[in-house]
Amino acid sequence: xxxxxxxxxxxxxxxxxxxxxxRLQLAKYLKWNMDNFDExxxxxxxxxxxxxxxxxxxxxxxxxxxxxxxxxxxxxxxVHSESIGLPLPEAIKLYKNKAVQLSQMNENNLKxxxxxxxxxxxxHYKLYQCVSSQEREPMIxxxxxxxxPPVEPMPFKDGKEHIVWxxxxxxxxxxxxxxxRKEGIMxxxxxxxxxxxxxxxxVPFREVETDEALDREKLSKLIDEAASAHISLAQKNLExxxxxxxxxxxxxxxxxxxxxxxxxGAPPRIKSPTKSSAKSRQSTRGGTKTAQSDRTGGSKSxxxxxxxxxxxxxxx
Numbered sequence: 001x002x003x004x005x006x007x008x009x010x011x012x013x014x015x016x017x018x019x020x021x022x023r024l025q026l027a028k029y030l031k032w033n034m035d036n037f038d039e040x041x042x043x044x045x046x047x048x049x050x051x052x053x054x055x056x057x058x059x060x061x062x063x064x065x066x067x068x069x070x071x072x073x074x075x076x077x078x079v080h081s082e083s084i085g086l087p088l089p090e091a092i093k094l095y096k097n098k099a100v101q102l103s104q105m106n107e108n109n110l111k112x113x114x115x116x117x118x119x120x121x122x123x124h125y126k127l128y129q130c131v132s133s134q135e136r137e138p139m140i141x142x143x144x145x146x147x148x149p150p151v152e153p154m155p156f157k158d159g160k161e162h163i164v165w166x167x168x169x170x171x172x173x174x175x176x177x178x179x180x181r182k183e184g185i186m187x188x189x190x191x192x193x194x195x196x197x198x199x200x201x202x203v204p205f206r207e208v209e210t211d212e213a214l215d216r217e218k219l220s221k222l223i224d225e226a227a228s229a230h231i232s233l234a235q236k237n238l239e240x241x242x243x244x245x246x247x248x249x250x251x252x253x254x255x256x257x258x259x260x261x262x263x264x265g266a267p268p269r270i271k272s273p274t275k276s277s278a279k280s281r282q283s284t285r286g287g288t289k290t291a292q293s294d295r296t297g298g299s300k301s302x303x304x305x306x307x308x309x310x311x312x313x314x315x316x
Contacts (some may be wrong), residue, residue: 006030006056006073008066014053015060023053043136051121051128052077058116064109071105072113078122084132088125095122163261170258178251185244192237 006014010029014022027034027049039046055076059069075098083091095117104109121128160168260267 004048006070008070011056011060011066011069011073014056019194022057023049026053026056030037040140041191044131047078047131051080051186054120055117059113062109064105064113066111068105071102072109073101075099075113077116079117079129080132083125084129088122091125092122161261161263164263167258167261171255172253174255174258181251185240185247189237190239192233192240195233195236 006029014026014029016022017025024034024037027037032045032049037045052073056069056073064072075095078098079095083094086094095114099110106300155171185192196255256267
């Protein structure tokens with residue numbers, strides 16, 4: 001910290017600013033390096049700056065002329081810097097020698113400042129010596145913390161009641177699980193189709209040579225293996241379909257059992273069978289009747305054929 005004297009204009013500028021801004025302006029005039037200055041970390045610089053600023057403001061508020069304000073500021077700064085490491089008697093002697101040299105200063109103003117200086121600096125001399133003679137080890141942990149601002153809220157008219165929001169969140173969770181379940185079932189079906197193709201094309205005949213003669217026993221064994229493979233695959237396919245139906249009903253039950261807020265009204269009902277499905281059932285029943293009549297007609301035809309072979313004509 002270089003010893004720089006203040007001009008009267010600089011003293012006026014510092015005294016008109018608020019305390020925090022005035023302290024920083026004073027440090028700038030003294031040509032201190034204040035880059036990355038932190039009050040908590042740079043405690044030594046902060047305390048010494050307070051000492052200089054308080055002495056300057058005392059002279060201003062007491063009504064000293066601006067030239068004497070700068071004079072007593074230089075006196076306080078010089079005594080502080082030159083007394084580091086000296087005992088208190090030597091510091092008092094140092095102040096006396098410097099004050100004697102200020103013959104051009106008003107004697108009453110000098111006595112007023114001397115009283116203030118001894119009540120502040122000299123009374124706490126050892127404390128100032130401790131602060132000025134050794135650097136304070138920083139005891140502050142520095143860490144980076146990412147702060148995310150809150151999401152901008154929606155317009156009030158688009159807001160929802162808390163109970164409705166909770167209901168929609170639970171419903172969305174159920175539908176997400178249902179989607180995952182359907183994807184799992186679809187994958188299982190695709191695996192079964194792939195397995196069916198593998199069994200149909202490769203498994204039963206992979207050990208059979210093209211030019212090898214098949215006897216009855218080997219052919220029967222191949223047929224049994226193929227039938228067993230298809231039956232096993234059909235069983236798995238049926239189990240998958242039953243599982244799908246069961247999980248569909250379970251999902252529908254969970255969705256229906258979820259308490260629905262009254263403000264949403266009655267839940268949507270399951271759609272009833274459409275007219276097209278009813279027509280299809282009617283056409284199916286009509287087809288069954290036609291098939292039955294065809295079977296009846298076919299039976300009569302067979303009976304007539306047998307009778308004609310025997311030489312008899314059956315009663316119609």
